Amino acid sequence: MSIRNPKQALYEQFAVVAKALGNPQRLELIEQLAQGPRSVEALAAKLARPVANVSQHLQAMRRAGLVTSERDGKFVNYRLADESVLGAFASIRVVAERHSAEVERIVRGYFDRRDDMEPVSREELAARMKDGLVTVIDVRPPDEFALGHLPGAINVPLGQLEQRLSDLEAKPEIVAYCRGPWCVMSFEAVALLREHGFNARRMEDGLPEWRDAGLAVEA
Amino acid sequence: MSIRNPKQALYEQFAVVAKALGNPQRLELIEQLAQGPRSVEALAAKLARPVANVSQHLQAMRRAGLVTSERDGKFVNYRLADESVLGAFASIRVVAERHSAEVERIVRGYFDRRDDMEPVSREELAARMKDGLVTVIDVRPPDEFALGHLPGAINVPLGQLEQRLSDLEAKPEIVAYCRGPWCVMSFEAVALLREHGFNARRMEDGLPEWRDAGLAVEA
DNA sequence: GCATCATTCAATAATTATGTTGAATGAACT
DNA sequence: AGTTCATTCAACATAATTATTGAATGATGC
Numbered sequence A, B: 001m002s003i004r005n006p007k008q009a010l011y012e013q014f015a016v017v018a019k020a021l022g023n024p025q026r027l028e029l030i031e032q033l034a035q036g037p038r039s040v041e042a043l044a045a046k047l048a049r050p051v052a053n054v055s056q057h058l059q060a061m062r063r064a065g066l067v068t069s070e071r072d073g074k075f076v077n078y079r080l081a082d083e084s085v086l087g088a089f090a091s092i093r094v095v096a097e098r099h100s101a102e103v104e105r106i107v108r109g110y111f112d113r114r115d116d117m118e119p120v121s122r123e124e125l126a127a128r129m130k131d132g133l134v135t136v137i138d139v140r141p142p143d144e145f146a147l148g149h150l151p152g153a154i155n156v157p158l159g160q161l162e163q164r165l166s167d168l169e170a171k172p173e174i175v176a177y178c179r180g181p182w183c184v185m186s187f188e189a190v191a192l193l194r195e196h197g198f199n200a201r202r203m204e205d206g207l208p209e210w211r212d213a214g215l216a217v218e219a
Numbered sequence C: 001g002c003a004t005c006a007t008t009c010a011a012t013a014a015t016t017a018t019g020t021t022g023a024a025t026g027a028a029c030t
Numbered sequence D: 001a002g003t004t005c006a007t008t009c010a011a012c013a014t015a016a017t018t019a020t021t022g023a024a025t026g027a028t029g030c
Helices: A006-021 A024-034 A040-047 A051-063 A083-099 A101-110 A122-130 A142-146 A184-195 A207-212 B006-021 B024-033 B040-047 B051-063 B083-099 B101-115 B122-130 B142-146 B184-195 B207-212
Strands: A067-072 A075-080 A134-138 A173-177 A200-202 B067-072 B075-080 B134-138 B173-177 B200-202
Touching (some): A024 A075, A040 A051, A075 A083, A083 B006, A122 A173, A173 A184, B006 B024, B040 B075, B083 B101, B122 B134, B122 B173, B173 B184, B184 B200
Parallel strands (some): A173 A200, B173 B200
Antiparallel strands (some): B067 B075
């Protein structure tokens, strides 16, 4: 029976989606796109990869239904198809975190040296923001900040943090966040702030997760 | 990509997991394993694939952390690593359902065909039986079958149908019947057969009506 | 029209994934 | 010890994926 029954045909389609997620560069593109729509050129610059290569990966994701594209002048802007794409990314990350010895090794080796940096959850941060007890800094580059950030957050790109320490208000606590749970910049920011005597922590998640949770975003 | 920062290393690990999900056969194995632990042999039988092939897919999934295996006598039982694997499967399915035109096409085609499960009338069936164009299956329990059935019909109780699919002759069409026009079993039988790629319909009436119409009955 | 520039395409080469076959392994049973 | 049998391995062929390069496309602005 070389006939393909509908069930198998469906599995093939599901596999197409999973395959489109099965590449580190494409996952990185997804994380970038989670910040907002981007042109091919901008993404290529972020990943430091050839434009043609990024374009091909984006097209592969478009064929799988992960992203959509729209021409704007001479640019083509890609964006995530919807939040379910981030959901799939997140659930894959959960599997990897739970079952990949390699992930544990990497995480312990790189992140856990600083795991006294207990992260602040979205909910806790939202509550403390309301009470005005916290200064929130967004350590992402200005272009990403411009496309959306936590209400009241101030943008201090990591590279400028050290020069701008004196600008920071001395509220009881400073919370730094960036692109997502694995984004290194917020770790480095907190490390630097603590070095200079600030009471600093990082938010557990990044802006995409904050937005997906239905919390307010400022533009 | 010769230097690999920890972030990229993590993306690579996430990609390993997604890649392991990016194959229709492995997705089907996951669905089977969702029912409970299974041996390689049992899975190979279910998927109707060579044992060595299934074994390799299972090992690929084990390397990615999706499943675990445990020896039990001469069998090796595989099981899902945990429920997060099903979560990943589900979230991929959601993406596919929302964004794949192909999935929509398959689903619509499949259900439409189910809806128009046009029954075969007694007269039409009798004619097609004479021409040898049709395999007739009686999905009632064996005791009822023994008391009388359509000439040439084979008895395949509904519960055994899935295991005995390979026994079925590949005539142009299969017609299932049971106790009467309101007997659910023939509906289910036809649905199952179509799922597996057979061209199947149900007879409008059951055996009593057939007999009452004066048509031949075998005992 | 013509030049510019972001994006896409096409061709190539290298790597990886997949399925098939038959042999090897290793536990259980006689 | 030898046999059986589920599973795994190894070798091979084929197909798919990926990165790279340079050229083609197509919208924009002069």
